[in-house]
Amino acid sequence: MTSLSFSDLTFHWPDGTPVFDGLDAVVGPGHIGLVGANGAGKSTLLRLIAGELGPVRGSITRPGTLGYLRQDLGMRTGERVDSLLGIAELRAALHRIEAGTGDPADFDTVGTHWQVEDEAIALLGKLGLDYVAGSVADLDRTLDTLSGGETVLLGLVAELLREPDVLLLDEPTNNLDTVARGRLYAVIRQFTGTVIVVSHDRELLDRMDGIAELRAGEVRLFGGNYSEYERIIEAEQQAAAAAVRDARSDVRKQARELEAARIKLDRRKRYGQKMFENKREPKIVMGMRKRSAEVSAGKLRNSHLDKLDSARENLDQAEELVRADREIRVELPGTRLYPGQDVIVLDQVELANGPVVDLRVSGPERIALTGRNGAGKTTLLRRIVAEQPRVAWRLLPQRLDVFDESRTVFDNVAEAAPHASAEQIRGQLARFLFRGTDADIPASALSGGERLRAALATLLLADPAPKLLMLDEPTNNLDLPSLAHLTQALASFEGALIVVSHDDRFLTEIGVTRRLELTPDGLLE
Known part of the structure; x- marks a missing residue:
């Protein structure tokens, strides 16, 4: 080993x-x-x-x-x-x-x-x-x-x-x-x-x-x-959140006590000034009382300030233990389809690898397209594109070869959305973690996860907004928190979905309504 x-x-x-x-x-x-x-x-x-x-x-x-x-x-x-x-x-x-x-x-x-x-x-x-x-x-x-x-x-x-x-x-x-x-x-x-x-x-x-x-x-x-790792992290985060609550409570407490001390010291100062003006004691005694009061007030004030600073430092340390990882935020366009509205109609279409398929999609259906590796799922998506869906559509290809590799991420998204302003494009890219100069790197320099995020941003800002999304293995290379965001967004999408995925949990959570398996004999419900 x-x-x-x-x-x-x-x-x-x-x-x-x-x-x-x-x-x-x-x-x-x-x-x-x-x-x-x-x-x-x-x-x-x-x-x-x-x-x-x-x-x-x-x-x-x-x-x-x-x-x-x-x-x-x-x-x-x-x-x-x-x-x-x-x-x-x-x-x-x-x-x-x-x-x-x-x-x-x-x-x-x-x-x-x-x-x-x-x-x-x-x-x-x-x-x-x-x-x-x-x-x-x-x-x-x-x-x-x-x-x-x-x-x-x-x-x-x-x-x-x-x-x-x-x-x-x-x-x-x-x-x-x-x-x-x-x-x-x-x-x-x-x-x-x-x-x-x-x-x-x-x-x-x-x-x-x-x-x-x-x-x-x-x-x-x-x-x-991983399940044990999740349990440990969850327990740590619960403890960290409790520590933050306690630290914030202590900061508020110390701030209140400092304010109370200041009020008390101001009262003493006014009383001393009044005694001095009335000259009820010898000048030397009053001077000694004033100096003693100032020293005492300084110590009291510094003590409360130290406690407040310490409480704030504890709060900073507690907040550092709370995880606030960057995650993509997916906002899908409002592209509602109505029941019965035709989206895809394929009759006896023969795929290049052999199967003959019939496929009808209407309204906001959510279809999981499954099948063995090499069965032709990607080929079927390409054939749907070739036959032209009856509504505005977008395809996220498995190989993510949707970019001009020599151009930046920003330029690629801008080409797909010619009517969007630069501010809208950068705002969309920021939701997919391309912030500031990150949006200006060439597509050829993107990692697998970055390519997927950039492709999703391009897809969702496209003009016109898609009423049909065809996603070929969309969960590849996403971290688990980002996968959760994508799942939530797709679950709320009001258009039609065709998703190729082998992740049963993901398919269940986005609410698929039909599962079709592509076999050598065609599509099986």
Whole structure:
């Protein structure tokens, strides 16, 4: 068993934005869930561990061989299967040797891996991907012929072929159907090395041995799974809220006592002044009384001021323990549909991958579109777009390839909403945590979670406002608090929804009215 350690780890982006400053921590051994709000630096930390980024200062101890499953595999559409698996060069050398044209360098490349193609296909079969690459020829396929879930599982196979000691997984359950998730859970359970998982999948996090929380540039470790972590944090937050209430009460009390002391001292001062004016005692005695009263008044005033300052300091410390994490705020347009109003009509439409479907959507229906990875759910959404829905619509694609990568987030949103003012656009982006200069970064520099937030902002500010939302895996890369906000917003949307998701809890909470499964025989109610 192995663990990772960070010593004085410091990293900031080229524009000077800090991420970590002197981080010291040890993570592992075992299976660890790395959690934290969007923007906390989870993916950045994985990239630092993997060596894709270099620290400004400090070091990372990486024992053994690393495997790293990135969250943006879906963007590499033109790459071949064998290239993603990391065996393209090896296969080429092997084929040259088999053809009799190999040289000594090819033999060095192959080494002892003469069965690499069979091993790769067998491992794909273990994860249920035998239909993706059931033969050697299938290893030449490109990723754009695969679904998002198939690409994720393929990436996992690629890392397992490296036989790593430490496995880094960044949102590994994105786009996976229920069966595929089960297979992934089994693979992780059987992995004997250290696993560090960044995920919003509660079931996966509940299978972890421990939780590492990344917050304010620091790592805090918790024993037990995510549910235990939640219980601890909830108890701490209840205690912190009680401490804040007590501290505020003490501040009010000390402020009242200070005011009472000031009133009392003012009365003494007026009485002393009256005695002095009436000259009822010798001047020297009255002077001594005045000086003594001033000293006493000063001590009393300072005592109350110190108590008030102390109470305010305690309040500040108590408030620091109360979490006020930034979360997206989703405000959907008022786009009411009425019962019976036609939205989508598809009659005997044949999809590219085989199924023939009939689909009628009317009024504010909420449809959950499910099916195995590769069944054609994304293909069906594209066909709906091609057939033109009968109301204003917007599609959130699974691969989030909706941006001009060279333009900023602001410019991309502005193009989708030409009639919106700059203030309206920046206000909408702020609700999705793109505040100030964050809205001016190029789309090509966005992380997976940032791409999803920017895509949602673009979708919801579009002109005209959509009466039909088609969302392909909308929960990918969202932290759990932000997922709750999205859920609440979709639950209140008055238009029609078609949502592709494998998250049953999410589908239930947004109030789906129909569940359709796409199979080789078409859509099943």
